[in-house]
Structures are given as structure tokens and as C-alpha cells.
Amino acid sequence: MLNQFVLGLKCRVCGKTYPKQPLNFCTEDFGPLEVEYDNAAIRTAVDRDDVERRPRTMWRYRELLPIDAEPTVGSHVGGTPLIRADRLAEDLGVETLWIKNDAVNFPTLSFKDRVVAVALSKAREFGFKTVGCASTGNLANSVAANAAAAGLEAYILVPADLERAKILGTSVYGAKLVLVQGTYDDVNRLCSQIALKFHMGLVNVNLRPFYAEGSKTVGFEIAEDLGWRVPRHVVVPMAGGSLIGKIYKAFQELKRLGWVEDATCSMYGAQATGCNPIADAVKNGRERHRPIRRPNTICKSLAIGDPADGYFAARLIRETGGWAEDVSDDEISEAMYLLGRTEGIFAETAGGVTVAVARKLIEQGKLPRDEEIVLCITGNGLKTQDAVASVVEEPIVIQPTLEAFEPLLREPVLT
Numbered sequence: 001m002l003n004q005f006v007l008g009l010k011c012r013v014c015g016k017t018y019p020k021q022p023l024n025f026c027t028e029d030f031g032p033l034e035v036e037y038d039n040a041a042i043r044t045a046v047d048r049d050d051v052e053r054r055p056r057t058m059w060r061y062r063e064l065l066p067i068d069a070e071p072t073v074g075s076h077v078g079g080t081p082l083i084r085a086d087r088l089a090e091d092l093g094v095e096t097l098w099i100k101n102d103a104v105n106f107p108t109l110s111f112k113d114r115v116v117a118v119a120l121s122k123a124r125e126f127g128f129k130t131v132g133c134a135s136t137g138n139l140a141n142s143v144a145a146n147a148a149a150a151g152l153e154a155y156i157l158v159p160a161d162l163e164r165a166k167i168l169g170t171s172v173y174g175a176k177l178v179l180v181q182g183t184y185d186d187v188n189r190l191c192s193q194i195a196l197k198f199h200m201g202l203v204n205v206n207l208r209p210f211y212a213e214g215s216k217t218v219g220f221e222i223a224e225d226l227g228w229r230v231p232r233h234v235v236v237p238m239a240g241g242s243l244i245g246k247i248y249k250a251f252q253e254l255k256r257l258g259w260v261e262d263a264t265c266s267m268y269g270a271q272a273t274g275c276n277p278i279a280d281a282v283k284n285g286r287e288r289h290r291p292i293r294r295p296n297t298i299c300k301s302l303a304i305g306d307p308a309d310g311y312f313a314a315r316l317i318r319e320t321g322g323w324a325e326d327v328s329d330d331e332i333s334e335a336m337y338l339l340g341r342t343e344g345i346f347a348e349t350a351g352g353v354t355v356a357v358a359r360k361l362i363e364q365g366k367l368p369r370d371e372e373i374v375l376c377i378t379g380n381g382l383k384t385q386d387a388v389a390s391v392v393e394e395p396i397v398i399q400p401t402l403e404a405f406e407p408l409l410r411e412p413v414l415t
């Protein structure tokens with residue numbers, strides 16, 4: 001299979017077009033670049049039936065992704081479950097609730113495996129032997145693992161105060177891990193300089209237009225699993241603000257292909273109060289977000305003070321009739337526990353943010369109780385165990401006897 005569907009790159013601000021290349025900003029106005037496709041060619045090359053016959057990975061939508069040949073990295077990524085969450089729905093007081101569970105994505109248990117699979121496949125097409133990223137944790141894990149499996153050398157830069165599990169979950173893959181004494185925005189600035197000076201494919205810097213397209217597969221999978229239908233409301237955690245826009249873009253692309261009838265969907269953004277630039281912009285009616293200089297939250301994966309796609313995310317949320325909210329660290333921990341004990345899903349702090357924000361928006365009447373809602377769970381709780389340790393019930397220690405066990409029973413149990 002050879003894809004000839006990518007026309008090039010286009011500036012989201014001024015519309016200037018560029019040939020496809022590892023470049024993420026417009027040289028005229030520094031606007032972000034986005035991949036442009038030949039939509040007519042895609043329509044004749046593939047239909048819904050073709051997609052349904054393929055293996056359940058993100059690559060069943062390969063014609064809608066910006067690679068020119070078969071993917072060479074991350075061939076098993078995606079195809080995560082969409083779960084009907086009736087027990088959580090009851091707790092939140094809504095009728096129809098779904099969870100898109102990317103906490104079980106392969107291989108590194110977050111949705112970042114999707115963007116990395118596209119970015120590293122593209123890096124190889126561009127001829128890069130060395131890759132890397134600026135990361136708040138999950139991207140570090142994913143670039144390291146997928147680069148190892150593909151035999152690429154990887155340099156991973158992260159803020160020095162990252163969770164231990166995310167540090168170890170990067171080092172184990174043999175990547176060169178660099179702890180930078182600064183915020184994520186400091187790390188990102190350094191990576192932009194590195195990309196200009198050295199011949200490296202940095203997945204969320206010079207490869208960002210390609211990387212970001214991988215997030216569309218979350219939206220494709222949600223719509224397909226609903227029987228080729230777009231849900232009315234979707235709640236998405238926001239860091240750089242890319243994922244939320246790409247899920248919406250996925251729905252619009254399916255509509256344009258005629259694979260879904262209607263793509264009306266309101267998008268809701270979730271952040272932690274300790275780093276809430278996009279939610280703050282939405283709530284205060286500001287067109288542009290104010291960067292947060294010193295993020296301070298247990299949700300490190302979302303702690304980007306100056307989000308690259310913040311402006312577009314805030315605009316999308318407003319234009320689709322959605323809203324944004326942010327929640328405290330205590331609310332995050334409580335919501336992680338709630339999700340665990342109602343649905344049996346152990347999500348990381350970002351999942352706590354999503355569930356807690358959904359609860360807040362429902363209470364505010366911003367999310368209607370009688371319409372279909374999808375929550376995007378994007379990362380795994382095993383990586384952020386400390387965040388929930390203080391709110392769960394303490395285990396009980398006993399001697400190995402029936403007499404010691406019996407008093408623990410909460411209600412009479414039939415023998």
C-alpha cells in the first residue's frame with residue numbers, strides 16, 4: 001500500500017502552504033502547521049467496509065493518517081475499548097455515559113502511543129535515525145518504548161520533578177533520559193532549539209503536525225464503536241490542547257467521507273486548577289490564554305503552562321457549545337477512586353481530572369443529564385499511584401484465622 005493522500009502542510013493562521021517536511025511553524029507568522037489531505041482521493045480509495053475488515057488497531061484508518069507507506073512503528077497501537085459506564089453514570093446522575101479507555105493502550109498505557117506511532121513512522125520516512133521529545137511523562141514512556149522496538153536512538157527531555165514511575169518507565173527502554181531543571185515550557189523551548197541545531201526528529205516539536213494527527217484515531221474509534229455515530233458530548237483532558245481538537249476533527253472527517261450522518265458534538269476541556277490556562281481562558285471569555293508560569297498540581301501529565309494549541313482549543317470549545325472547567329488536587333484524587341470503585345478502571349491523575357470536571361459540569365447544568373456523554377480516559381493509574389494512595393480505604397491486617405476474619409464482614413453472608 002502506498003498512500004499518496006498527503007498534499008503538504010498548511011499554516012492554521014495565514015493559510016500559507018508548505019511541502020511535507022519536518023517543520024511545525026509557519027515561517028511568516030509562527031502559526032502552527034497542519035497536514036493537508038487529498039480528500040477526494042481518500043474517498044475513492046477506502047470505505048467503511050474496508051476499515052471494518054482490518055485488524056482492530058489505529059492503523060485501520062491509515063488512509064486518514066499522514067504517512068506515505070505502511071507504518072513501521074507501533075503496529076499494535078489503538079483499538080482500545082469504549083465502555084458503557086452505567087455505574088459511574090448513576091453516581092454522576094446522567095443517563096448515558098461511555099468511557100474511551102486509553103489507559104490500556106499498547107505498549108505504554110496512554111493515548112500517547114497513538115501520536116508516537118504516527119510520528120516515529122513519519123520520522124523513518126524522513127530518514128531520521130535519532131528521535132526524541134519534550135514530555136510531561138507519558139510521551140517520554142511512549143517515545144522510549146516505540147523507539148527501542150524500532151531500533152531508533154532516542155533523547156527524552158522532561159521536567160526534573162517527574163513521577164518516579166514515569167522516569168523508570170522511560171529509562172527501562174534504554175533511552176537517553178534528560179531531567180531538565182525547569183518547567184515543561186522550559187523543556188519545550190530547549191527542544192525547539194535542539195530541533196533547529198541537530199538532525200533529530202522530535203515528535204512533538206518538528207514532527208508535531210504529523211504527531212498530532214495520530215490523536216484523530218481516538219475519535220474514529222469512538223464513532224465506529226457507537227455504530228458509526230458521533231456522540232453529542234465529549235469530555236477531554238487538555239495539556240497542549242491538541243487531543244481535544246483532533247477528536248473533533250476526526251468526527252468532521254468522518255462526516256465529510258459520509259461514514260457518519262451527523263457530526264454535531266460539543267467539546268468539553270478538563271484541566272487541573274494548578275495549571276488551567278485553557279479552562280481559565282474559556283471561563284473568562286478571553287480569546288488568548290494567559291500562560292501559567294509555575295504549574296502546581298499532582299496532575300503533572302497535564303501541566304503545560306503555555307499550551308501550543310491553547311488558542312485553538314479554547315475557540316473550538318466555544319464554537320461547539322461546550323465548556324471547560326478545572327479541579328483541585330483533592331477532587332482529582334477522589335475522582336480517581338470513584339472511577340476505580342464504580343467501573344474497575346485505574347486511571348492516572350489526568351483521568352481523575354476528566355471525571356471530576358465531568359461531575360462539575362453536570363452539577364452546573366453545562367453537561368445535560370439526558371444526552372449521551374463520552375469521557376476520554378487517557379492514561380494509567382499505575383504510573384501515578386501516590387496521587388490516590390491517601391484517599392483509598394486502608395487494608396486490614398489479620399491473623400490467618402476465621403475468628404479474625406468474620407468481624408470484618410459488612411453484612412450477613414450466606415454460608
Ligand SMILES: *Cc1c(COP(=O)(O)O)cnc(C)c1O
Binds near residue numbers: 241244378379
Ligand atoms: C498528553 C496527555 C494529554 C493531553 O494531550 P494534549 O494533546 O497535549 O492536550 C491528556 N492525557 C494524558 C494522560 C496525557 O499524557
Ligand SMILES: [Zn+2]
Binds near residue numbers: 029
Ligand atoms: Zn502563517
